[in-house]
Amino acid sequence: MVDISSNFCGIKSPNPFWLASAPPTDKQYNVERAFEAGWGGVVWKTLGDPIVNVSSRYASIDYNGRRLIGLNNIELITDRPLELNLKEIRDVKKNWPDRAVIVSLMVESKKEAWQEIVKRSEDTGCDGLELNFGCPHGMSERGMGAAVGQVPEYICNIVEWVKEVAKTPVIVKLTPNISDVRYPARSATKAGADALSLINTINSIMGVDLKTLIPRPIVGETSAHGVYCGPAVKPIALTMLSSIAHDPETKNMPISGIGGVSTWQDAVEFLLLGASNVQVCTAVMHHGFRIVEDMIDGMQNWMEERKFKTLDDFIGLSSSRVKDWGNLNLNYKVVANINQDKCIKCGLCYIACEDASHQSISYTKAPSKKFEIIEEECVGCNLCELVCPVQECITMETRDEEKPFMNWTEYQKEVLKR
Amino acid sequence: MVKKIAPKLSHEQYKHNFKDIKPPLNLDSAISEANRCLYCYDAPCIVACPTKIDIPSFIKKIATQNFKGSARVILESNIMGGTCARVCPVETLCEGSCVYNDLAQKPIDIGRLQRFSTDWLMDNRSKLFERQPDNGKKVAIIGAGPSGLSCAHKLSQFGYQVTVFEGKDLGGGLNTFGLADYKITTEFALQEVDFVTEIGGIDIKYNTWVGKDVKMEDIINEYDAVYIGIGLGTTPKLRVDGEDLDGVVDAIEFIEELKRGPKEKVDVGSTVAVIGAGNTAIDAATQAKRLGAEKVYIVYRRTQKEMPAYEYEYGLALKDECEFLWQTNPVKIVGDDCVTGIELVRMALGEPDASGRRVPSPVAGSEFILEVDMVIKALGQKSYESFLSSIPDLKLNWGKVIVNEDMQSSVSKIFAGGDCINGGKEAVNAVQDGKIAAQGIHKMIFGNVGV
Numbered sequence: 001m002v003d004i005s006s007n008f009c010g011i012k013s014p015n016p017f018w019l020a021s022a023p024p025t026d027k028q029y030n031v032e033r034a035f036e037a038g039w040g041g042v043v044w045k046t047l048g049d050p051i052v053n054v055s056s057r058y059a060s061i062d063y064n065g066r067r068l069i070g071l072n073n074i075e076l077i078t079d080r081p082l083e084l085n086l087k088e089i090r091d092v093k094k095n096w097p098d099r100a101v102i103v104s105l106m107v108e109s110k111k112e113a114w115q116e117i118v119k120r121s122e123d124t125g126c127d128g129l130e131l132n133f134g135c136p137h138g139m140s141e142r143g144m145g146a147a148v149g150q151v152p153e154y155i156c157n158i159v160e161w162v163k164e165v166a167k168t169p170v171i172v173k174l175t176p177n178i179s180d181v182r183y184p185a186r187s188a189t190k191a192g193a194d195a196l197s198l199i200n201t202i203n204s205i206m207g208v209d210l211k212t213l214i215p216r217p218i219v220g221e222t223s224a225h226g227v228y229c230g231p232a233v234k235p236i237a238l239t240m241l242s243s244i245a246h247d248p249e250t251k252n253m254p255i256s257g258i259g260g261v262s263t264w265q266d267a268v269e270f271l272l273l274g275a276s277n278v279q280v281c282t283a284v285m286h287h288g289f290r291i292v293e294d295m296i297d298g299m300q301n302w303m304e305e306r307k308f309k310t311l312d313d314f315i316g317l318s319s320s321r322v323k324d325w326g327n328l329n330l331n332y333k334v335v336a337n338i339n340q341d342k343c344i345k346c347g348l349c350y351i352a353c354e355d356a357s358h359q360s361i362s363y364t365k366a367p368s369k370k371f372e373i374i375e376e377e378c379v380g381c382n383l384c385e386l387v388c389p390v391q392e393c394i395t396m397e398t399r400d401e402e403k404p405f406m407n408w409t410e411y412q413k414e415v416l417k418r
Numbered sequence: 419m420v421k422k423i424a425p426k427l428s429h430e431q432y433k434h435n436f437k438d439i440k441p442p443l444n445l446d447s448a449i450s451e452a453n454r455c456l457y458c459y460d461a462p463c464i465v466a467c468p469t470k471i472d473i474p475s476f477i478k479k480i481a482t483q484n485f486k487g488s489a490r491v492i493l494e495s496n497i498m499g500g501t502c503a504r505v506c507p508v509e510t511l512c513e514g515s516c517v518y519n520d521l522a523q524k525p526i527d528i529g530r531l532q533r534f535s536t537d538w539l540m541d542n543r544s545k546l547f548e549r550q551p552d553n554g555k556k557v558a559i560i561g562a563g564p565s566g567l568s569c570a571h572k573l574s575q576f577g578y579q580v581t582v583f584e585g586k587d588l589g590g591g592l593n594t595f596g597l598a599d600y601k602i603t604t605e606f607a608l609q610e611v612d613f614v615t616e617i618g619g620i621d622i623k624y625n626t627w628v629g630k631d632v633k634m635e636d637i638i639n640e641y642d643a644v645y646i647g648i649g650l651g652t653t654p655k656l657r658v659d660g661e662d663l664d665g666v667v668d669a670i671e672f673i674e675e676l677k678r679g680p681k682e683k684v685d686v687g688s689t690v691a692v693i694g695a696g697n698t699a700i701d702a703a704t705q706a707k708r709l710g711a712e713k714v715y716i717v718y719r720r721t722q723k724e725m726p727a728y729e730y731e732y733g734l735a736l737k738d739e740c741e742f743l744w745q746t747n748p749v750k751i752v753g754d755d756c757v758t759g760i761e762l763v764r765m766a767l768g769e770p771d772a773s774g775r776r777v778p779s780p781v782a783g784s785e786f787i788l789e790v791d792m793v794i795k796a797l798g799q800k801s802y803e804s805f806l807s808s809i810p811d812l813k814l815n816w817g818k819v820i821v822n823e824d825m826q827s828s829v830s831k832i833f834a835g836g837d838c839i840n841g842g843k844e845a846v847n848a849v850q851d852g853k854i855a856a857q858g859i860h861k862m863i864f865g866n867v868g869v
Contacts, residue, residue, distance in 0.1 A: 064453045064481065065449055065450050065452075065453030065481070066453075344517040344518075344520040344521055345458075345462065345517060345520075346456050346458040346459070346461075346517045347458050347459030347460050347461070348456065348457075348458065348459060350459055351459035363460075365460070366462075366465060369462075389456055389521070390521065
């Protein structure tokens with residue numbers, strides 16, 4: 001039996017699946033049902049100064065009939081009274097001692113304000129704190145959230161204030177709305193944060209309603225930019241995760257991976273690239289708390305098959321496989337191969353290669369309809385394999401041309417020699 | 419007159435029995451199905467469509483909710499796209515060639531998607547086609563069936579004045595009168611006639627039989643071109659005793675009576691034998707069953723393997739609990755005034771004939787009597803040979819008009835298409851012929867310009 005229990009910067013949970021600070025974690029009723037469903041931990045929806053939310057808060061991007069490929073939210077931090085939240089957090093922690101309960105915080109950038117909310121939160125018996133430096137809308141207009149997260153010095157100040165009084169681990173949640181996420185990560189690390197979590201949501205306008213011509217979500221006659229999350233943002237989250245996991249200044253920081261995690265496969269990918277656990281939101285907003293059952297089951301079965309006994313056996317295992325482009329082997333060669341027995345003759349590989357690639361697929365028209373790779377022309381770009389609707393019909397095959405490894409630097413030296 | 423008439427059903431039962439066999443898709447199901455389409459390049463479904471509708475393109479447009487554009491793609495290739503969506507043998511044509519069949523998945527529901535778009539257009543009364551300015555030329559069309567109407571529409575687009583001579587009181591041909599009600603309703607077929615003629619420049623003269631009410635000779639003289647789209651006539655005789663008894667009917671006439679309605683006025687025998695196993699035979703059999711017949715037999719002299727009906731149609735008959743009597747053939751029809759039975763003989767199959775089907779011959783002494791109250795003859799339809807052969811210089815082959823690739827006959831200004839040239843195929847073939855003929859006529863009159 002594999003062990004998927006998690007220890008994230010000292011915070012223990014029976015599995016690495018936490019719910020991110022978001023609408024599903026805003027009250028005791030929700031959080032307890034999430035725990036009943038099997039979630040290992042929650043980050044309580046951000047506490048802070050009183051706010052008011054608008055009605056009409058979400059909009060989605062659908063693709064080819066699939067709903068919620070991406071979700072946009074213009075809801076702010078919790079709009080419930082602070083006292084009520086603190087009471088419920090205390091009760092939840094008492095009822096569920098084995099689960100991780102983290103409190104997300106965001107107040108105005110004053111030392112007293114931060115230190116007071118830290119103390120009051122920790123008084124509930126929570127397991128840790130997450131500083132929300134990511135919220136890109138509403139709060140940022142008032143100097144909080146992403147307005148802090150985008151300025152490394154501000155991060156440094158606040159983390160130092162918090163660390164002066166905090167007794168539990170402090171996680172800094174990073175915004176992706178910045179050109180290089182390593183800078184805020186380094187700043188949080190230097191200031192003494194115990195862990196990082198990323199990514200927070202991405203600035204977005206979800207589209208325009210073609211009947212009213214008002215962007216979505218529609219609030220009266222107008223809309224506002226909001227926060228983008230869901231399956232579509234996963235690749236962005238993975239690259240940011242990877243850059244922090246590689247950076248010499250931050251590579252030893254525990255990272256909680258966030259951004260489009262919907263399945264156990266997504267979670268495994270985040271862990272392979274260096275996250276120690278994951279936080280989930282949109283998938284639960286779409287399908288409910290019950291999805292954690294397959295996340296746990298799928299991850300366990302995969303670990304069993306791969307002979308991994310604990311999460312530590314594979315956390316970060318793929319991280320070193322991400323290199324700068326300049327270190328790639330220019331002599332590595334693959335070419336596409338079409339398995340004619342599996343080909344259903346939809347022609348998608350052909351038209352993709354013809355119009356977007358290297359004209360390296362030949363087309364013999366009906367009656368002996370056939371698509372074949374012209375190997376001399378194939379640069380091995382993978383596009384045909386990606387568009388083929390049949391599993392393992394087009395495969396990329398390596399060609400050993402007996403050439404030695406050569407990266408870009410070596411190649412340039414070669415050119416100079418000539 | 420039928421000796422034992424099957425009891426009449428309630429209005430609700432008729433409604434239930436004749437409701438759409440392929441109910442329309444709603445907005446959600448259409449978009450979801452459209453999104454399944456792989457959007458194949460040089461797609462096999464297009465190749466399989468006799469009118470060459472760009473199927474992936476019209477489906478993609480459903481997915482993007484460009485319903486008008488979707489309907490345009492369909493109707494530009496096939497102006498009777500609404501009918502074809504309902505009655506085409508999609509299982510053997512477009513859907514049968516869908517690549518999903520090779521992936522062990524359900525093919526795209528092309529027929530119903532096509533219906534979705536064409537219904538949308540007709541429901542929204544969105545105008546797609548414009549008639550070019552009058553070009554001063556006149557064309558006569560004989561027959562307001564799918565082929566004649568398709569030809570008329572295309573010619574009107576080119577700016578011709580078109581006169582359609584139709585023997586019956588209503589247009590649409592077999593779309594209106596000849597197909598099972600659960601596939602296409604008379605109301606829809608007539609609505610489509612209006613839709614096609616909406617473009618203007620098309621005058622349909624109903625109740626006008628050419629060769630009877632007007633002379634073919636006058637038409638040939640008066641018009642710049644003539645298109646013959648007359649389809650086929652009645653079913654051939656069984657040539658057995660008792661064929662003239664009351665209760666022996668022609669399948670085409672039986673279905674027409676049903677289609678004209680109301681259904682409670684159509685008398686169907688309590689027990690029915692349908693002779694023949696083509697698609698019309700199946701339509702007649704299932705319609706008889708759904709009108710209330712207790713028992714319906716389908717009598718066919720060969721086996722299931724040689725049966726001309728499509729596999730899908732065969733399945734419909736089985737679903738309606740029609741019983742197939744393979745390798746049996748009528749010897750005589752029994753009764754005094756009305757049919758009371760049919761004497762059948764078992765058939766043995768010999769060597770294949772020129773068509774590749776094995777030749778049946780009666781097994782001596784195997785005769786038996788099947789008690790029935792009604793016999794429906796569905797042996798295919800005969801050509802209107804006497805009319806066609808009366809047209810000077812018009813060359814025929816076994817009653818079918820001989821045409822070239824432009825649908826032009828041996829008489830240069832006479833074109834023909836549909837069942838009268840092919841001996842009886844699908845509505846979609848008739849539509850295609852009409853379209854090609856219109857282009858052929860235009861080419862003949864104005865040369866290659868503008869086709």
